[in-house]
Amino acid sequence: MCPAKIAKGAERGYVIPIGGGEEKFNAPIVLQRFVELCGSTEARIIIIPTASQLKDTGACYCDVFKKLGVKDVESLTIDTRADAQNESYAAKILECTGIFMTGGNQLRLSTILGGTPIAQAIRRANAAGVHVAGTSAGAAIMPEHMIAGGPTGALPNEQGVTLTPGLGLINKVIVDQHFSQRNRLGRLLSAVSYNPFAAGIGICEDTAAFIDPAGVIEVVGSGSVTVVDPSEVEYSSMAEAKEGDAITLIGLKLHMLSHGSSFDLNTLKATPAKIQVLH
Amino acid sequence: MCPAKIAKGAERGYVIPIGGGEEKFNAPIVLQRFVELCGSTEARIIIIPTASQLKDTGACYCDVFKKLGVKDVESLTIDTRADAQNESYAAKILECTGIFMTGGNQLRLSTILGGTPIAQAIRRANAAGVHVAGTSAGAAIMPEHMIAGGPTGALPNEQGVTLTPGLGLINKVIVDQHFSQRNRLGRLLSAVSYNPFAAGIGICEDTAAFIDPAGVIEVVGSGSVTVVDPSEVEYSSMAEAKEGDAITLIGLKLHMLSHGSSFDLNTLKATPAKIQVLH
Numbered sequence: 001m002c003p004a005k006i007a008k009g010a011e012r013g014y015v016i017p018i019g020g021g022e023e024k025f026n027a028p029i030v031l032q033r034f035v036e037l038c039g040s041t042e043a044r045i046i047i048i049p050t051a052s053q054l055k056d057t058g059a060c061y062c063d064v065f066k067k068l069g070v071k072d073v074e075s076l077t078i079d080t081r082a083d084a085q086n087e088s089y090a091a092k093i094l095e096c097t098g099i100f101m102t103g104g105n106q107l108r109l110s111t112i113l114g115g116t117p118i119a120q121a122i123r124r125a126n127a128a129g130v131h132v133a134g135t136s137a138g139a140a141i142m143p144e145h146m147i148a149g150g151p152t153g154a155l156p157n158e159q160g161v162t163l164t165p166g167l168g169l170i171n172k173v174i175v176d177q178h179f180s181q182r183n184r185l186g187r188l189l190s191a192v193s194y195n196p197f198a199a200g201i202g203i204c205e206d207t208a209a210f211i212d213p214a215g216v217i218e219v220v221g222s223g224s225v226t227v228v229d230p231s232e233v234e235y236s237s238m239a240e241a242k243e244g245d246a247i248t249l250i251g252l253k254l255h256m257l258s259h260g261s262s263f264d265l266n267t268l269k270a271t272p273a274k275i276q277v278l279h
Numbered sequence: 280m281c282p283a284k285i286a287k288g289a290e291r292g293y294v295i296p297i298g299g300g301e302e303k304f305n306a307p308i309v310l311q312r313f314v315e316l317c318g319s320t321e322a323r324i325i326i327i328p329t330a331s332q333l334k335d336t337g338a339c340y341c342d343v344f345k346k347l348g349v350k351d352v353e354s355l356t357i358d359t360r361a362d363a364q365n366e367s368y369a370a371k372i373l374e375c376t377g378i379f380m381t382g383g384n385q386l387r388l389s390t391i392l393g394g395t396p397i398a399q400a401i402r403r404a405n406a407a408g409v410h411v412a413g414t415s416a417g418a419a420i421m422p423e424h425m426i427a428g429g430p431t432g433a434l435p436n437e438q439g440v441t442l443t444p445g446l447g448l449i450n451k452v453i454v455d456q457h458f459s460q461r462n463r464l465g466r467l468l469s470a471v472s473y474n475p476f477a478a479g480i481g482i483c484e485d486t487a488a489f490i491d492p493a494g495v496i497e498v499v500g501s502g503s504v505t506v507v508d509p510s511e512v513e514y515s516s517m518a519e520a521k522e523g524d525a526i527t528l529i530g531l532k533l534h535m536l537s538h539g540s541s542f543d544l545n546t547l548k549a550t551p552a553k554i555q556v557l558h
Contacts, residue, residue, distance in 0.1 A: 154433060155459045155483070155503060155535060180434045183462055189535070204434070204525070224434060224525035228533075235551045237537065246483070246503035246537035250549040254507075254533045256434060256468070258516065258525035270529040272514045 001144055001168030004127035012213040013098075013131040015170045017139030019177040019203030019223065020103055024064045029259075030208045030221050034133050035068045037210075038098030046096040047075035048122075050112050051104030051137035061102060076118075084116035093121040098131045101138030107148055109141040110164055119167060126169050136177050139203065144171035150187035156249060158241040160190030170211060172265045176202045179226060188228055193238050193249050196230030199265065207259075215265035219257045219273075227263050227270065229253040280423055280447030283399075283406035291492040292377075292410040294448045296418030298456040298482030298502065299382055303343045308538075309487045309500050313412050314347045316489075317377030325375040326354035327401075329391050330383030330416035340381060355397075363395035372400040377410045380417030386427055388420040389443055398446060405448050415456050418482065423450035429466035435528060437520040439469030449490060451544045455481045458505060467507055472517050472528050475509030478544065486538075494544040498536045498552075506542050506549065508532040 006012055014037060022030045035043055045065050049058035058075025065073040076089045083089075093099060099122055101109065113119040126132045132142070140146050146166030151157075163174075176188045179202035192200040201209055204223025211217050219225045230252055237248040257263060260273025285291055293316060301309045314322055324344050328337035337354025344352040355368045362368075372378060378401055380388065392398040405411045411421070419425050425445030430436075442453075455467045458481035471479040480488055483502025490496050498504045509531055516527040536542060539552025 153459055154462055154464050155505070180432055180465075183433055185433050185464065186459075207525075222525065224527070226434070234549075237551065246486075246501065247535055248503070248537045248540050248551050249533075249535040250540075250551060252533040252535075254528075254531040256526055256528040256531075258527045261527050261529075270513075272516065272527050272529060 001165065002171055003169055004123040006127045010128050013126045013129045014213070015126065015142055015211045016131065016133035016208055017142050017175045017177065017203055018133060018135035018208040019139065019179055019205050020136030021178070021205030022135055022208070022221070023206050028068065030206065031064065032068060033210065033220050034098065034131065035065065035070055037131050041069045041071060043070045043098055044072040044096040045070055045098045045100060046093055047073065048078065048099060048101045049075055050078045051106060051109045052102050053104060057102050061100060078112065078118060081112055081116060084113050084118040087117060090117040090121035093118065094125050096125070096130060098133065099125060101134035101141065103136030103138055106137035106140040106146055109137060110146060110166065114165070122167060123169065132169055139175050139177045141166050142169045143173055143175055144168045145174050145198065147174060147176050147187060147191055150190065152183040153186040154183065155186045156189035156193055156247045157186065158238065158243060158245060158247070161187040163191055171198065172215060173199050173201050176200070178205055180204050180223065185226070189249065192228050192230045193236045193247070196233045196236070199230070200228035202226040217263045217265065219259055219261045221259060224256050224258045227255040227257060229255070229268050231268055280444065281450055282448055283402040285406045289407050292405045292408045293492070294405065294421055294490045295410065295412035295487055296421050296454045296456065296482055297412060297414035297487040298418065298458055298484050299415030300457070300484030301414055301487070301500070302485050307347065309485065310343065311347060312489065312499050313377065313410070314344065314349055316410050320348045320350060322349045322377055323351040323375040324349055324377045324379060325372055326352065327357065327378060327380045328354055329357045330385060330388045331381050332383060336381050340379060357391065357397060360391055360395060363392050363397040366396060369396040369400035372397065373404050375404070375409060377412065378404060380413035380420065382415030382417055385416035385419040385425055388416060389425060389445065393444070401446060402448065411448055418454050418456045420445050421448045422452055422454055423447045424453050424470070424477065426453060426455050426466060426470055429469065431462040432465040433462065434465045435468035435472055435526045436465065437517065437522060437524060437526070440466040442470055450477065451494060452478050452480050455479070457484055459483050459502070464505070468528065471507050471509045472515045472526070475512045475515070478509070479507035481505040496542045496544065498538055498540045500538060503535050503537045506534040506536060508534070508547050510547055
């Protein structure tokens with residue numbers, strides 16, 4: 001699914017996949033930046049806790065955002081496809097300045113929200129300028145193609161990843177999260193090598209890719225974002241590989257980007273941070 | 280240390296790092312290929328079991344090579360720096376057609392052999408056309424710069440690898456082994472990013488990089504060889520990074536190469552296998 005169309009004169013909101021495990025209390029650099037983007041004390045934030053099966057996930061994030069100075073924050077209880085038909089929820093989503101999707105299981109997000117008024121509202125809100133952040137499962141769901149699962153390891157293989165349709169807020173990247181912590185390069189390479197049209201971005205915990213409306217990613221957080229750029233791939237053996245075969249992949253470009261670095265999804269150019277601001 | 284000089288009219292032997300855990304009995308594709316290169320039944324193979332602290336490692340490899348049809352195979356007991364002064368051993372090394380260094384601890388190889396007549400003989404033999412293979416620790420010791428240790432993980436960091444001087448049979452690559460099995464991309468990236476003059480090659484178990492005298496690597500085995508080509512690196516934050524910092528590395532090229540694929544260390548060009556021969 002392509003991102004929803006932008007109305008004349010409007011500008012799309014940011015899309016902000018977070019690698020999970022973002023700091024919430026002590027120097028919460030990722031969440032702080034999201035709040036600033038959404039209007040600081042004037043922000044109106046809607047939380048979608050659907051990925052989580054813990055009852056208090058939404059309430060916990062409400063507290064976190066309140067501590068960050070947000071007065072208007074609400075978590076929407078959407079646990080079933082029936083809940084996801086709720087038109088008053090959809091209206092709230094269209095009226096906020098920022099949407100935050102929690103972690104949990106991304107297949108809960110896709111199976112419960114897919115094709116519902118809530119999914120449509122998130123897509124339309126983002127096209128109208130509302131910023132959408134998601135952490136862990138909430139990050140995975142954002143692109144057109146979502147990584148639903150796959151084995152750990154550094155190398156790609158023929159059954160190295162399970163791809164499913166995502167929310168389609170962005171279609172230039174495939175996102176993986178808990179990236180170095182769970183050793184997921186192999187499954188990101190598998191995803192990218194099936195069809196090298198999209199870049200793979202692997203996001204560490206406590207780290208986010210702030211993707212602006214023009215398609216420039218800025219890295220924010222204590223870890224790094226690994227960009228796998230397959231635009232110059234000359235050869236992939238994925239089509240011929242049988243189960244267990246080692247894969248040949250020739251011509252990938254790889255960037256490891258830390259806080260303040262950026263990557264332009266249009267020009268495919270990476271730029272280091274000007275100043276290391278984390279010291 | 281640069282590779283030893285080649286005498287006029289001579290051709291250097293192959294340098295063959297193996298990722299460890301090579302199959303020894305059932306379809307031992309890597310060892311079979313090494314034996315063929317060294318003259319098949321006419322091969323004269325010397326085993327250097329110094330890396331291992333197990334008494335029977337040399338004898339076991341003698342049996343393996345005999346089962347592969349080699350009549351003339353001998354393991355040299357070199358357990359101390361005094362042993363490594365043995366000139367009759369050095370003479371045997373200069374007279375064989377293939378040298379095989381076993382696995383174990385690469386710091387035993389470097390501390391026991393470094394600067395001795397045995398190390399000189401291995402270097403001179405290779406320059407005179409003798410093929411040198413090494414598995415695991417025996418692979419790590421081969422280049423000018425040896426990876427002695429380092430943490431596991433997918434990402435580089437400022438203290439991400441311990442480099443020590445190696446045998447210097449080749450100086451265009453840095454080798455890591457048990458590569459995917461022990462999740463070692465991070466330390467290979469660390470090694471390469473300190474000084475991006477050499478390519479990093481990460482070798483899986485039961486897999487070898489057959490590096491011919493012209494500097495072309497052919498991949499042999501059931502796993503893959505990951506080539507990290509830093510020749511187009513635009514930026515590395517290694518010089519400024521403090522302990523624990525995420526590293527920025529921009530512009531790496533990455534190839535995953537399976538059986539029959541090749542990589543030319545002169546042109547830095549990777550080529551896929553023509554036929555997948557492992558089926």
